[in-house]
Amino acid sequence: MESNTEEALRAKAFAEKQFMAKDFVGAKNYALKAQMLCPELEGMSQMVATFGVYIASEAKINGELDFYSILGLDPSVDKSKLKKQYKKMAVLLHPDKNRTVGADGAFRLVSEAWMLLSDSMKRRSYDQRRNLFAGYSAGGYDNCSKFSASHSRLDTFWTVCTSCHVQYEYLRKYVNKRLSCKNCRGVFIAVETGLAPMTGSFPYSTYSHVPENGVTRL
Template identity: 80%
Template sequence: MVATFGVYIASEAKINGEFDFYSILGMDPFAEKSKLKKQYKKMAVLLHPDKNKTVGADGAFKLISEAWTHLSNSVKRSSYDRRRNLYAGHAAGAGGYDIYSKFAVSHSRLDTFWTVCTTCRVQYEYLRKYVNKRLSCKNCRGIFIAVETGVAPDNASSPRDP
């Protein structure tokens, strides 16, 4: 039941109107295909409708299957990553800078990631242990799921522990 709920919560996070497939699988956007495959298989065993009779497990299984379909195909994944990264740059207020150089700089520290409050759009940097966790925004005090945006803004708050 917890896995089912987690997939549905992760599917609420949309990037440019699309599902965040990495979030649905509970993986980092930089994960290798082999790690994505291992995670998909683990979740498929937990959520397969023949094995899991929990309400909503079949829908969660369809979501992880769709995520795996997109992320296992290198052409689809590359296209999805480009759309995802471009949107992250626009959401961060990027007015025309080279998103790929900014993206590389923001990920030079592998122990942290950038996320954004879905209510007030303020961006924060958190330790990786908080990816896909429910966090409270310091600005509006709203609750949001910490989904990696991938791009560091020019000026942002950086709480290390929520």
């Protein structure tokens, strides 16, 4: 039993070393090894949870943190389960109780996830950005149209440049066409998003011609 405890302590020390080197996967693996060797070793479940949050924080979606992964939840989760999971993780990660290296950072990430996802409007906007990116990267542009909202004019629609995120309003004949962004000049697919106009939008934009390469430009 003593040998197991000593080996577990060595594994814990290696876990902390890997974390400081920003090898979060390696850190969690060593922490799991220490926990398996000596389940009664103090603070191991907290260490595993802490390093797991850092692993999740490295998975970005369109440059944004994946807050669902940080909380260990599916995007379809309802608010009651979201709250329950947040409370559980907050207890595990709070720096007053968790002495693991990096616990304060993990707690901040979980708190940030809760603050965004517990706000219905912020969560809706975040989910729209997630799903828009998922549809764009998978090539499933038509699926994104389910996020359409009613517009003031039925002959126009709102879309967004996937590079600089500036919004545009176009005639409906441009839906799913390859367009050139006025702001960054990047090419994007005019997927109908249904997003409400925000700062940095171009209402009712039009184009003058379509060149041979099929990209509509100003």
